[in-house]
Amino acid sequence: MGSVWGNALKVSIFGESHGGGIGVVLDGFSSGLPFDEAFVLHEMARRAPGKNKQSTARKEADIPKILSGIYQGYTTGTPICAIIENTDTRSGDYKDFSAQPRPGHADYTGLVRFGGYNDPRGGGHFSGRLTAPLVFAGALCKLYLKTKGISVGAHIQSIAQIQDTPFDDIEVNVEQLEQLCNQPYPVINPLAEKAMLAAIEEARMDGDSVGGVIECAAVGMPAGLGSPMLDTVEGRLSSLLFSVPAVKGVEFGVGFGFTEFRGSHANDAFTLAEGEKVVTETNHNGGILGGITSGMPLLFRVAIKPTPSISKPQRTLNLSSGEMEELCIHGRHDPCIVTRAAPVIEAAAAIALTDLYLEGHGYARTE
DSSP: OOOEEOSSSEEEEEEOTTSSEEEEEEESOOSSOBOOHHHHHHHHHHHOSSSSTTSOSOOOOOOOEEEESEETTEEOSSOEEEEEEOOSOOGGGGTTTTTSOOTTSSHHHHHHHTTTOSOOGGGGGGSGGGHHHHHHHHHHHHHHHHTTTOEEEEEEEEETTEEOOOOOTTTOOHHHHHHHHTSSSOOSOHHHHHHHHHHHHHHHHTTOOOOEEEEEEEESOOTTOBOSTTSOHHHHHHHHHTTSTTEEEEEETTGGGGGGOOHHHHOOOEEEETTTEEEESOOTTTTEETTEEOSSOEEEEEEEOOOSOOSSOEEEEOTTTOOEEEEOOOSOOOSOSHHHHHHHHHHHHHHHHHHHHHHHHOOOOOO
């Protein structure tokens, strides 16, 4: 089962949504990094459920209990293991889905893949609940990347058909990313936030859900990380981004917009900044050329599908009877998971970039 990821830095995610707890093991992390507990808890709180009517009513503190790898306020260089207890589960809401697979969920595919032995409660190991330990790992990786002058941040590019102001792919900076990380709803345009919240509320009142797009940036990236062909920066990032439930698309730079360009418009011309640093005049390629970082801001977007658990009646196949039946899903669900997904996408990016950095520059104690 694919729950371990990475080359120089290996990440293992474990647990189920309604089990005793969920957790993560980070192996290969550098020693000597100061453990900023306040920052880590802030990142966990950004993703945590139950804070407003735009998210599930499930309330979890999401306080990680660290079992190993951190001693006297610093990382030790040995595997870091943390667990997060599940304290607000209502497994009875999920008892019938083994026979009536929910549309848009992994109930059927998980049943087939594991022969019926998987834990289906709350989605089990397929649940978005598993992104909590991913955010913990990402918070540590963000702390590591900051020691290298690299910052990662994201904003909600769109919800439904409502668009936020996009990042400037040349001028996006650390201050902007940090400001977004400290906003309850990470958007650049306050008017977009108001319209997005209205769209989410409309869907919630209709028993439905909406999806959207998250745009993420990493600034301070050095040139030369990654490899061509089979081990590209795009490939490494995408492999981890697609581990996040509900992610159904990833594009880098202008992405599919390249199909509307001519080569003369698409190419990023090289020049010198302040007479010494090689940069490009434009950044259509999102800071990656030939699968290797160019030193420009790294930009990508992910598409998040609407939450599949909705209270509207749906039709599904009863696997026991072979008959089509009406399905009504009860329980507590997000009318839009995009609002909580930004820190998860940032975390996945930070983990992937830390792995690439360690691979490119070798394991070393954090100074």
